[in-house]
Amino acid sequence: MSASTKISDQDIADARARVPGAFSEPLNQRLLRYIGWGVFAALMGYCFWAFNFSPWRIWMGLGRLGDVLSFMFPPYIWTTWEEFSEILKGLGETLSIAFMGTILGATIAFPLSFLGARNINRLNFFRLGVRRGYDVIRAFETLILALIFIRAFGLGPLAGILAIAVSEIGTFAKLFSEAIENTSRKPVEGVKASGGSRLQEIRFGIAPQVNPVMLSILLYQFESNVRSGTILGIVGAGGIGFLLSDRIAAYKWAEAWSIIFLIIAMVYIIDSLSGLIRSKIIGTWDGAK
Structure with missing residues (x-):
C-alpha cells in the first residue's frame, strides 16, 4: 500500500464487520476491569462506613480545627526566663536524643553493612x-521500641536514645550495604594489584567511594530523627515532645503553637547546616547551579 493510499470510513466498516473482535476489548479483560473497579468502590464504601465518615462530621471538625488554628497568631511569648529555659532544655534534649541515637545506630550498623554487601561477603x-536481620529490625516502629524501652529502663531520654539507635541499625545497615555494593571494582583491583590485603582493599578501594554516600545518609537520618525525637517525647521518652503534649492536654494552644514554631525552626536550622556540611565535604553538583 502506497503512502498516498487513504483508508476510507467504508474500509474501516468492512474490516469491523469481518473481524469484530479486533476492534473491541476481550471479554475477560473487560470483566477483570469491572471487577477491579467494583472491589475498589466496595472497599472505599466500607472504609467510609466503618470510620463514620460524613459531611456533617467533616464540617464540624473543620470548625474546631479553625478554633485551634486561631491560637497560632499572635505567637505566645514567654515572659520569664524560668519558663523559656524549660522550653530550651526540652529542645536541647530532643536534639541530643536524635544525635546520640543516630551516632550509636550508625556505629553498630557500619560493620554489619559489610556483612550484607554482595561484593564483600561471598557466602550467600x-x-x-544478615539482610533478613536488617528487615526484622526495621519492622519495629521507633515509637513501639520507645514504649518497650520505657518499660525496661523507665521514663527519660535513655529510652528515646535506645529506640532511635535500634531502629537506625536496620536502616543504616541496609543503606550502607547497598552503597558498598554499588562501588566500582577498579580501585579495588588497583589495590589488589599492588599487593594489598583484603582489608586494605576495603580501606583504600571501597571506603573512599562510600564515605560521602554514608555521610549523606547519616545527615539525612539525623534530620529525620530530630522529628522522631519530638514524637518520642509525647510517650515519655524525654525531649520537647513531653512539654508539647503537656500544653495540648492542658488546652494551652497558644503556648503549644509557639513550641511547634520553635521545633520547625530547629529542623530548618539543622537542615541548612547539614546541607552546608554536605556541600563542604561531598561537594556540589554543577548542574544544580
Missing part, C-alpha cells in the same frame, strides 16, 4: 541471613 546464606 550468611549474607541473606
Whole structure:
C-alpha cells in the first residue's frame, strides 16, 4: 500500500464487520476491569462506613480545627526566663536524643553493612541471613521500641536514645550495604594489584567511594530523627515532645503553637547546616547551579 493510499470510513466498516473482535476489548479483560473497579468502590464504601465518615462530621471538625488554628497568631511569648529555659532544655534534649541515637545506630550498623554487601561477603546464606536481620529490625516502629524501652529502663531520654539507635541499625545497615555494593571494582583491583590485603582493599578501594554516600545518609537520618525525637517525647521518652503534649492536654494552644514554631525552626536550622556540611565535604553538583 502506497503512502498516498487513504483508508476510507467504508474500509474501516468492512474490516469491523469481518473481524469484530479486533476492534473491541476481550471479554475477560473487560470483566477483570469491572471487577477491579467494583472491589475498589466496595472497599472505599466500607472504609467510609466503618470510620463514620460524613459531611456533617467533616464540617464540624473543620470548625474546631479553625478554633485551634486561631491560637497560632499572635505567637505566645514567654515572659520569664524560668519558663523559656524549660522550653530550651526540652529542645536541647530532643536534639541530643536524635544525635546520640543516630551516632550509636550508625556505629553498630557500619560493620554489619559489610556483612550484607554482595561484593564483600561471598557466602550467600550468611549474607541473606544478615539482610533478613536488617528487615526484622526495621519492622519495629521507633515509637513501639520507645514504649518497650520505657518499660525496661523507665521514663527519660535513655529510652528515646535506645529506640532511635535500634531502629537506625536496620536502616543504616541496609543503606550502607547497598552503597558498598554499588562501588566500582577498579580501585579495588588497583589495590589488589599492588599487593594489598583484603582489608586494605576495603580501606583504600571501597571506603573512599562510600564515605560521602554514608555521610549523606547519616545527615539525612539525623534530620529525620530530630522529628522522631519530638514524637518520642509525647510517650515519655524525654525531649520537647513531653512539654508539647503537656500544653495540648492542658488546652494551652497558644503556648503549644509557639513550641511547634520553635521545633520547625530547629529542623530548618539543622537542615541548612547539614546541607552546608554536605556541600563542604561531598561537594556540589554543577548542574544544580
